[in-house]
Amino acid sequence: MPGNANQVELVQAGRVFKIxxxxxxxxxxxxxxxxxxxxxxxxxxxxxxxxxxxxxxxARPAAAA
Known part of the structure; x- marks a missing residue:
């Protein structure tokens, strides 16, 4: 079932993003x-x-005090 594989990939990607x-x-x-x-x-x-x-x-160097 190709649709289920895509859904599993989306769920996994969402978990990785949250982590x-x-x-x-x-x-x-x-x-x-x-x-x-x-x-x-x-x-x-x-x-x-x-x-x-x-x-x-x-990124800028600190100004001399």
Whole structure:
């Protein structure tokens, strides 16, 4: 039954998505972004930093006090 196989795949994908969302930690991503941004290409970096301005802020060097 092909319809049932597709439904099972959708349910599994939904479970994986829920697990993924539960593991996301915005603070950790922002803290690690200065290093992580060096591991992705400029196009991906631009997309993420445009969508999440806190990442662009985290990537800038801290101003001298």
């Amino acid at each position: 993924f969302i539960s593991l996301l930690d915005a603070g950790l991503l922002v803290a690690q972004w200065p290093v992580l941004r060096t591991l992705v290409g400029p196009a991906i970096r631009t997309v993420w930093e445009t969508a999440f301005t806190e990442l662009a802020t985290a």
